[in-house]
Amino acid sequence: MTAGRQVGIHRSGTFSLGGKVVHRLGFGAMHLADPDIWGPPVDRDNSVRVARRAVELGIDFIDTADAYGFGVTEEIRREALHPYPDHLLIATKAGRTQTRPREWVSLSRPEYLRQQCEYSLRRLRVDRIDLxxxxxxxxxxxxxxxxxxxxAPQPSRRLR
Structure with a gap:
């Protein structure tokens, strides 16, 4: 870990989100999936290494979504970082999907959002999502x- 890289993260400043203080410089995990964000990456091990390295460099806010690779980026995040460090903010989103590679549509019916929250809880292997x-x-x-x-309150889950 080089001091220069750490400085960039720390220079970004911090803010409070979900009861945690995180740096403004976060990591968007969309490209941990394949190039079309349609499925798993060609080199899953590399995607896992990238997620781990981001946290090693001081990233404490990783943003992903259920729609990235149909949940694969959430799975990679879990594989790379679970059990999650206390300082890492667990963040994901729902309300968008792909009907074919790179063709995005909004899909935010309440029952779909609830379903995707349930799926995200399972893929991330958490009982609560910070954001x-x-x-x-x-x-x-x-x-x-x-x-x-x-x-609305998130569904209560027991980890398996």
């Missing part, structure tokens, strides 16, 4: 219904 966000506003669903579902 669960709406990926995109779905123009076909009343905004209050989308946000209302995100504000």
């Amino acid at each position: 669960f966000r709406l990926h995109r506003v779905d123009p076909e669903v009343p905004f209050d219904d989308q946000i209302g579902e995100l504000k």
Whole structure:
């Protein structure tokens, strides 16, 4: 770990989110999937190493989504980092999917958001997600219904 790389993360400043203080410089995990973000990466071991290295370099906020590789980036994050360090913010989002490679559509019906939250809990192997966000506003669903579902308590789960 070089001092120069650490300085960049620490110079980004911090903010409080989900009860944790995290650096503004985070890591977007979308490209841990294949190049079209459609499935698993060609070199899964490398994606696992990249996720681990990000945390080694001081990253404490990794953003991913259920739609990235159909959940594969959440699985890679779990494989690389579970059990998660206390300082790492667990963040993911739902409300968007692909109908074919690189063709994204909003999908934020409340029952879909709840289902994707359940899937994310399982893939990340947590009983609580620190930050669960709406990926995109779905123009076909009343905004209050989308946000209302995100504000509703997360399902209670026991880890298996």
